[in-house]
Amino acid sequence: MSIETDTFGILLIIAVMALVTLVTRVGGVFLMSFVTINPRVEGFINAMASSVLIAILTPMAFDGDWGARVALGTTAALMLAFRKPLPAITAGILAAAGTRYLI
Amino acid sequence: MPTSSYSYQLQPGILRSEFLRLLPISLFVVAFGVAFGLAAVQKGLAPLEATLMSMVVFAGASQFATIDMWGADVALLPVMAVVFAINSRHLLMGASLYPMLRDLSPGRRYGILLVLTDANWAVAAQDYQNGRRNLEVILGGGFALWVAWLIGTLVGVYFGGLMEEPKSLGLDMVLGCFLLSMALGGRRTPRVLVAWLVSGAASMAAYWWLPPHTHVVVGALAGGVVGFLWLERRPV
Numbered sequence: 616m617s618i619e620t621d622t623f624g625i626l627l628i629i630a631v632m633a634l635v636t637l638v639t640r641v642g643g644v645f646l647m648s649f650v651t652i653n654p655r656v657e658g659f660i661n662a663m664a665s666s667v668l669i670a671i672l673t674p675m676a677f678d679g680d681w682g683a684r685v686a687l688g689t690t691a692a693l694m695l696a697f698r699k700p701l702p703a704i705t706a707g708i709l710a711a712a713g714t715r716y717l718i
Numbered sequence: 719m720p721t722s723s724y725s726y727q728l729q730p731g732i733l734r735s736e737f738l739r740l741l742p743i744s745l746f747v748v749a750f751g752v753a754f755g756l757a758a759v760q761k762g763l764a765p766l767e768a769t770l771m772s773m774v775v776f777a778g779a780s781q782f783a784t785i786d787m788w789g790a791d792v793a794l795l796p797v798m799a800v801v802f803a804i805n806s807r808h809l810l811m812g813a814s815l816y817p818m819l820r821d822l823s824p825g826r827r828y829g830i831l832l833v834l835t836d837a838n839w840a841v842a843a844q845d846y847q848n849g850r851r852n853l854e855v856i857l858g859g860g861f862a863l864w865v866a867w868l869i870g871t872l873v874g875v876y877f878g879g880l881m882e883e884p885k886s887l888g889l890d891m892v893l894g895c896f897l898l899s900m901a902l903g904g905r906r907t908p909r910v911l912v913a914w915l916v917s918g919a920a921s922m923a924a925y926w927w928l929p930p931h932t933h934v935v936v937g938a939l940a941g942g943v944v945g946f947l948w949l950e951r952r953p954v
Contacts, residue, residue, distance in 0.1 A: 620790060664846075668901040670921035670937025678925070712886065715888070
């Protein structure tokens with residue numbers, strides 16, 4: 616089904632996008648209300664929580680340019696050394712900018 | 719309506735401090751918003767249409783992907799599929815907060831999810847790993863991020879041409895570095911590290927061989943299976 620991008624069509628597309636996104640925001644919580652939380656379920660969601668981040672970041676590092684890799688490497692090193700997020704993030708961004716300037 | 723039967727009450731003072739806590743990252747979100755606003759008007763959206771999209775969708779990656787599919791006509795089902803695939807990580811993120819959210823009254827529980835997004839969720843998840851129950855960051859921090867996304871989009875649709883190439887400034891790596899610092903700031907046990915290895919491998923496999931935009935959910939679920947199989951006594 617194709618929607619013509621006149622004003623009404625665009626508003627319809629935006630409304631559909633908003634609805635689909637809303638379903639993803641509330642859907643997981645809604646489904647969980649039917650699940651009994653036992654230690655295994657808790658183990659699953661706790662491991663899943665930080666795995667979401669790793670699953671986002673791994674392709675970013677593998678498929679990204681050197682700027683992306685150096686940025687993530689810098690942030691990781693500083694985070695492991697000092698456990699201070701803001702300096703680690705700032706250094707990562709600067710490292711990306713610096714790498715791209717040099718390469 | 720015995721709201722007292724729900725043990726989690728959102729504290730106004732903490733809401734304010736979590737709003738302030740996410741203001742620095744929100745400044746970078748403004749830059750993303752500018753990039754989105756610029757891309758949207760270049761594809762032919764009117765400024766107010768692009769702003770409305772940011773206001774009610776509030777999910778940057780899926781908005782960029784939709785803009786990429788833009789033309790004189792837009793095929794609705796593919797847009798729905800892409801938006802759902804990219805945003806399906808919200809399903810898992812919401813589910814991971816359920817042990818806290820169930821102690822919140824249903825109205826608030828679903829209400830604060832309207833502004834659930836990567837950055838505020840990552841903070842809440844990290845705090846939870848470190849033993850602190852913090853749903854205030856979802857609402858307070860989420861509001862900061864939402865306002866930033868909106869301001870950025872507005873600036874982008876009207877003045878986006880003035881911005882330098884964001885990539886050369888490293889701005890495309892803000893969210894990546896932020897999420898990485900959140901992951902590394904949480905508890906790291908052997909079990910967590912194995913879950914990460916499995917998650918990273920599954921994510922890459924899905925990235926290469928499965929349909930686009932499925933890698934986050936595949937990787938996260940694979941990591942979750944490790945937690946399901948490998949139980950650990952939690953120091954409470």
